Amino acid sequence: MASLQDRAAQFKPAPMGGAWRALWPLAFALIVGVLMQLVLRPNIDAYSSTQILNIGIAIILAVSLTIVNGFTGQFSIGHAGFLAVGGYVAGSLAYYGSFAFFGSGAAKLGMLSGLYGAPAGAPVFTGGEILFFVSLLAGGLISALLGVAVGLPSLRLRGDYLAIVTLGFGEIVRVLIQQTPQVLMSKEAIAEAPAWKVPLSVGGSLGFGNVPKYTSHFWVYAAVVITLIFAYRLKQSSTGRALLSIREDEIAAEAMGVRTTYYKVWGFVIAAFFAGIAGGLYAHTLGISLSPVDAGFQKSFDIIIMVVLGGLGSISGAAIAAAIVTYLPELLRTPETLEKFAVVGIPLLIVGFAMLGMAGRRSSEAELRSGRDRRALPRVIIGLGAVIVGLSALAFVAKRFNINLGEYRLIIYALALIVMMITRPQGLLGVRELWDGALYRPLRDFFAPRSGGRGA
């Protein structure tokens, strides 16, 4: 009769298996990043490449906030504060570090850095990139430390009150950044300033635009892959289940022995770390001048909108919504592109309605809850088709009557947001994930033979 310990030992993974599990996401991230940078980027124009970069950063932000708002159910509306802290710490380290190590604040681009790629003949890897990587991590870690500070009030506060505290945190970060002294532009100025003041000289309300511009599709999408895999694994892990239990019912979770405080603070710390990384990437992006406004509530709201739109608790939903929210207002700027979309939208609508017709009876409550909703896929397709056709029609009308749609784009965005919240309160995917079968399960159920009675 084997003891429990003996039996537990049988389940321990092989040592090399653990290493493989730990390392393959990194390898995968590297491969995706390299492909994005060396294969995709040279083949697209400058405008699209900026858009794709912004979408990547938005995905990291949205997925990180999902960990707090979606998994843990804690309502944080100061997420931009972490973004700004990470951005400023990373930016300051990289900028003044460049002066210390390389004698100037300019970026030393390697083959994988820079929004528009490195100049011809750049080395594969440079010291500057190591510095950039270290500053990114440092930004993330400092931001995570602040996550502890913000997470701790959650010991006492619940719901809206916690939300207000996080909002206050973001605002305080914003005002404090505004008070920082001007950026030191030259080696001499840095030598003259007192040592403690140098890293704090990040430009105050004028913004901090001198950060060396390392960020590229490689860095952003490698980070996106790592964030997504991390969030996915977190959701599956025991920590993730503890977080989810807090979201469902905090009191019940505590009664079941979940250390709610401990896990809530962890949720904040993890989310703050990734937001800090996203901030570092943002700070090093070409054309961006980091400013205190990036810590403000408006930026925080943008991130929340992505999370809620995607479905609270859904990683893939947040990522998709991040892409949509970043791209939609830009799309409205150029109605010509919109018109082309009608070509995609109308077939989508037809396919969706056809599937709805075939799916037959209404989906029951139980089906909706279990995710075995036969009509979910047709609905998503119809919704998507309707949105695309609606936007295209809008673009057509605008062109016909010579209205500059760009002027109204934020009004349209606001209206779309309100309508979306009223008609589909659970967001794009609800609590499900793409890989949960929101896409393929309805198809499988549709083709699978119907089992009698209550269904499998």
Added chain:
Amino acid sequence: MPGDSSPREELAKLSARPVSKGHSPCPRFLPTPAYRVDTLLQTLKDGLTIGSLYALIALGYTMVYGILKFINFAHSDIVVLGGWLSLITATAIVEKLGLTPGQIPPWWVGPLVLLIAMVACGIIGFTIERLAYKPLRRAPRLNVLITAIGVSLFLQNTGQLQFVFGTRPRAIPQLLSDQTLLQIGNVHIRLLDLVVIGTAVVLMVGLEWLVFHTKLGRAMRAVSFDVRTAGLMGIPVDRVISITFVIGSSLAAAGGFLWALSFTSIKQPADTSWVLLGLKAFVAAVVGGIGNVRGAMFGGLAIGMLEVFGQQYINPALKDVYVFAALIVVLLVKPGGILGKATVEKV
């Protein structure tokens, strides 16, 4: 705001200027200007003005929160709307009367403008509630919150359009004479200050009476206590909620009008300073105890005083930090707010 110097800050700078030494009986012990009694009085007066404005705006937040339990982020945009509507009506009336810019219009113009702004904003508040919030009565609160942000974005960007309010700050025509009624030391108490504080106080006393001494007020308190039971007791819940929105929005409009009156120049609808004003008023509601009408009045005054005193005596650049730090401290020490009751969660 970056690079922003509001009239309030300029006022504070003026009041901090050194006073001639001739009057002082004992020049050797002349305190620094910041510690003079005039400065104290001036700061007190500023705090009272700002505080009563915050209180008026905070009332709207607190009433909506008390009943629907969500933070109405579109409330600050109603304040802006009130300010801009008063500006436009005041300009129109002054033009109609054919007054030259320096002339003071007759006394009834001010109240009329206030009334028009309040009624218009009340109607708009009603419409917003019916179209945007009512369909979400049973939805999760986060959805209602996002909808509120959507409404806020909508109002801001519509107001910014060239044919609505435009993107430039404008000045409201002078509605009151600039005369000084009372002078204490270097502190001038103008008619304007009295009107601003007086209007705010009258409106607040009116609201207090409405909430605690009328049938409607009792219905509002009942709905805020328990929506379902109130409905079962025969209270028309939807109507009460609508009326709450109308009252909150008209108070916001009054706040906007008084804001325009005291700072003359009004910034464009999407300016971030407006959102900050709304946030501070909201902080005031929370500090006083959200859902509590008297708490909002008290919180408004407290936050206004804190901001103005911090600005005068500690560091003017950090005035927003005091407000938000006070918020965090109050919530940590007394999570229900100063006048609020701590709620115990039952299983």
